[in-house]
Amino acid sequence: MAKVKSYIPSDFNIERDPDKCIACQVCVRQCSYEAHIYDTEEDAVNADESKCIGCQRCTVFCPTEALTVGPTSNPNQKANVHWTEKEIKRVLKQAETGGVLLTGMGTDKPYPIYWDHMVLNASQVTNPSIDPLREPMELRTYLGRKPDMLQFKFKDDGPSLETILAPQLKLETPILFSAISYGAVSYNVCESMAKASKAAGTFWNTGEGGLHKNLYQYGNNTIVQVASGRFGVDKSYLDVAAALEIKIGQGAKPGIGGHLPGEKVTEAISQTRMIPVGTDAISPAPHHDIYSIEDLSQLIYALKEATNYTKPVCVKIAAVHNSAAIASGIVRAGADIIAIDGIRGGTGAAPTVIRDNVGIPIELALAAVDQRLRDEGIRNQASIIAAGGFRNSADVVKAIALGADAVYIATAALVAIGCTVCQKCYTGKCPWGITTQHPQLIKRINPDIATERLTNLLRGWSLEIKEMLGGMGINAIESLRGNRLHLRGIGLTDTELDILGILPAGR
Amino acid sequence: MEYVIIGNSVACLGAIEALRSKDKDSPIKVVSDEPYPAYSRPAIAHYLAGDISEKDMLCKGEEFYKKMNVETIFGRKAIRLDTKNKIVTLNNKGKLHYDKVLIATGGTPFIPPLKGTGKAHILTFTTWDDAKKVKDNLDGVKKAVVIGGGLIGLCAAEALERLGVAVIIVELADRILSPALDEKASKILEERLKEEGIKIITQDTVTTITGSKSSKACKAKVKSVTLKSGKKISCDMVIIAIGVKPNMELVKGTDIKSDRGILVDDTMQTNVKDIYAAGDVTQSYDFLYGTSRVTPIWPRAYMQGSIAGLNMAGERQRYPGSFDMNSLVFYDMPIMSAGLHTPREEGFEILTKWEPEEKLYRKLVLKDGFLKGFIIVGKIEDAGVLTGLIKEKINVENFKENLMEEDFGLASFPKELRDKKLKES
């Protein structure tokens, strides 16, 4: 059968300034999509725009800044507010492939971003703001189950603690790296997150990809995930970790499993995931041993038993309509931490239609869950990690004020090491060497550099968080946690304000 | 301690640098019958062709000897060596005492038995002065016969041809540049030279040079040469460039042992204590042949010089032995050959590849998993890596298949070997 002629116009324009281009072919070598072609006879570089994904690798690496890559300058004339260019292209693509459209990263649909509809408070006159450059400013956070009260024996030599505290994770800053599996990203990326976590006193999360033996040395900063595929799960995996996370759902694809194509399953990955080389790694939509809350409870306690109750167990769910009730059930089922992943959370690969249409924003889910747990008087019993598209330190501060103990960041972390959110992760050809296993491309992440960039990001955000805390006259993060009086809403409906549990600005 | 070095070419330079690295102030005297500071003999053809300036001919420049605090006695010939009383006698009756002496007198051109020599425009091609003579006598020269199809013969030939002189090379052997090359490589080069208009006659030699009558006014001029085969070739210049033999005049009649060259041990010392020899004058260990040979090549001379220097200065340093290697470039065609590239014995594995259109020739010789020699024509960029494999005696068994790749280099090494080379260099 003859190849279908594609009607899809290119997404991007590649402009090459002839006065600047020295035909050094750096772009040719950097483009893993072969959008740049070297013409030997002419000693010139040409472009095939239809192949360009707009990742900007070439523009960044071009030594003479001869390149500009931007959205195609002849947008589809037919496009309108309803039939956008994007929608038209999707239809064409499916007409030509007849398949499910895949995509990567978080949804780019213009759902309201509530972070940008909340503003923070600051001290004036009646109480002093605190200068973090001169005064101590504490971000240390402990994640894990807390008792409602402590019991002491009061002896002559002072009180002695009777209560035994459940295992806790100690964070020097309330930010963790969210689950990204080895397989979705390269080993170097994992190593970088592990090293950065160690340096910053926080944690990274293996996702469902298992933990490479070389990274066991970072176990104290590692949260290992137990997902529906159970990839890479064995005793040593659980033993080496600081905490365990049962993955129920992911914000980018609630209700959907995972699928790592066989070509990404290299020798090392097969070792780590404990599956044969080259076989597709398919994680089922549900855990087939969890069809109910009591099943979840059994798994939670199975894991606690397996690790002698020495590690907190986290349960990660996607933010969906009745997250609050689900969360309450999860806490009562014995989870020490719940992670809630909002609709803007990222993914290495998901059906576009799922990513863009399933789930709810983290802001609303977080507010609802925190309030529900307080109403039920069980908020102490579990820590809350909010996830799903955190972009900056203000998002983090607002999440903590809404009630989160800490936040998971993943997209921001990847952006820090080069990701340009081109959404092509699922192709495995990431020109930035992040979501790929291609031996040539993985070298593009040098863990020394990436670790530095990640540590810098955490440091920068932490400094900003301290500034914001100081402004509010607070010098310990726990006094912000759930302190919604420091938030005010702007341009929100009464219902939204009500769900977020905040007042409109001016009140 | 007094050092005397006889001869002032590359072996001498190697010796001076080595001596001074260990002994900063003992007097060093250098005697040379040539009036110049050490210059590059191999470059004389390029000098003739005008590729390189007078000043750039000097290896180290004038100031080198002063910097090294060395007394130079140039333009004087050492004519006697009194090994008993440790005295070197010069052709001006001058006498030099030494505690240790280095004989680095190099080679002298080999002149075949010829009739009709002693005419103008019959020149050898070994020293800078030779080249200068050729240069000075060029006007009016249309056609030259070069006797000898060896390295210097070909160099002279190319230089002359580039200067617009028609050149005929006469070589006794059945091909040019034997034994430096194998037949194939010789052929390829021969083709190339012919393309440029150089005529090559093999398996023949000049027997007689005939010329004009000589008069008081001027010496007889060359008119033609007659070959053994009877062939007669008219020409107005003859270059005798058959090659050099070790210059051993000085050791004649002394108790210093010699064969085809002066014999030395692995410290470059002769059989007589405190008398060392280095460079083309010696006959020394070749670790590929496992015997001692005369191998008149420049890098070897430098190395022997510095080994000799170190040992003279009291530093025990063994000479690892060398092997034959040549890098030739004629008319932009690079050719390299090293080691046993054409073994006569059995038991060698020989890999060859020939790409006529690109004129790429690659020949490797292996034995028991070790590289023993090679010839490469054309893509020589990474040939040094092969030389390294021979020199460092690295077993190539497990990456043999890569060896024949044109771009074979460090990238084709097994990782551990490459790391060892790159990370520890």
Added chain:
Amino acid sequence: MRLKSFEKDISGCSLTGFIHQDGRRVTGEDIMKSIACMHDRSNGLGGGFAAYGIYPDFKDHYALHLLYDSMKSKEETEHYLNQNFLIDMEEKIPTRKTPAIKNPPILWRYFLNPKRETREEAGLSDDDFVVNAVMKINSEMDGAFVMSSGKNMGAFKAVGFPEEVGEFYRLEEYKAWTWIAHGRFPTNTPGWWGGAHPFTLLDRAIVHNGEISSYGINKRYLEMFGYKCTLMTDTEVMAYLFDLLLRRHKLSIPLACKILAAPFWTDIERMEPREQELMRVLRIVYGSGLANGPFAILLGHSNGLVGLNDRVKLRPLVVARKNETVYMSSEESGIREICPELDEVWAPKAGEPVIAELKNKNI
């Protein structure tokens, strides 16, 4: 939390107090002098006192000081009280007419104990039963407010300058071993009588100078334990925090203070292992109880007096001792005014509680 609107009572203040550790009881004159001398730290929008040991004849009864807006609210409340308590004595709280104190509410005091059967039905201790009643009255009974509910103690508060309030309540006629006083400087709506300090629950009375930036989370934390913070004041939150920690969680006063004014992690790391672990766990579990922001408080209770500053000491507090008496005040002047010659005077460190107790706990 479902907030319709939020106007938190922000105020600066003066506070003072003393305890005769030997149990010697003195009239209200000293305390009035002391607070009066810091007149300009308050603005006439509220003043109040708490006194311990004033009702020796009823020391086994809960003494409820109530203020009513109307007879209607009084009847309603008394109906509720009669249902749940045995009232052995009740009377109007004696006051004197002063020009400064305008249209006072109905002020009434009751000496009572819970009815055994009702209490047992509820399955509560006496204290819990009383606390519930206080919560109910303050949040549900329109126009009724409980000023104090402890045994052998009482709170006296009003809108006005503290010295006027003292004169109004004829404090020179009461004798107590512990007196605390407060002069208020609200920066928002004119204070109302209930909004004046001290805030009390059972025998604990708190006077407070400061603003708690952690109010939002302290409040939500308390709400998880059933407290209703209706008054929108930091002081109320402080009072309830102490109630939760001391009465319900049975922590000691020093521990409670380490929760409200938690030491910094860097300081904790410098402590010896056992204390270190103790403080670490305390912060981990009671983080939401940390009162973050500037404050100085005096906490009066049956057995003593406690002074505490926030963890970075952003509000003044001076402590002094003379023989058996310990003085605590916003300003040293407030102390020198009533006791010029002192054995020692010092300013307590940030977050370091000053705890003075009666020598003989069962007077």
Added chain:
Amino acid sequence: MKKVYSKEEFCIGCHLCEIHCLVQHSKSKDIIKAFKKEFPRALKRVHVKEKGHLTFAVQCRHCSDAPCVAACLTGAMSKDERGAVIHDPDKCIGCFTCIMVCPFGAIQPDKRTKRIVAKCDLCPGEETPVCVVHCPNRALVYEERKEK
């Protein structure tokens, strides 16, 4: 002495080291002029070796007992006070003997003239050689190591 070392596991084969090396050794030291205006074009002295997925840059190792210096027929190769092996193009006759003896393949002939060789000079005057400075992935490091 300090030398440039390559970390092949992080070499992404972009060849930027070569490009900036060339610019550094051009007349103008201006990248666009060096490539578009200067003829003959300056020579790069670092060479990215490639085989399949493997890429790494090699430049002169500045060996302590440098065979190229020993072998050079004209003295065009010499050691300077830094201990670096430097090359004098005026003295060079393009005999390629240095290429023949360099075990690293770090010396390369000029592809155009097929005569003069060019080699790393560790960028005299620069604190760090430009190839190291411009390597986008720190695959080149400039440091002191023990020689084996």
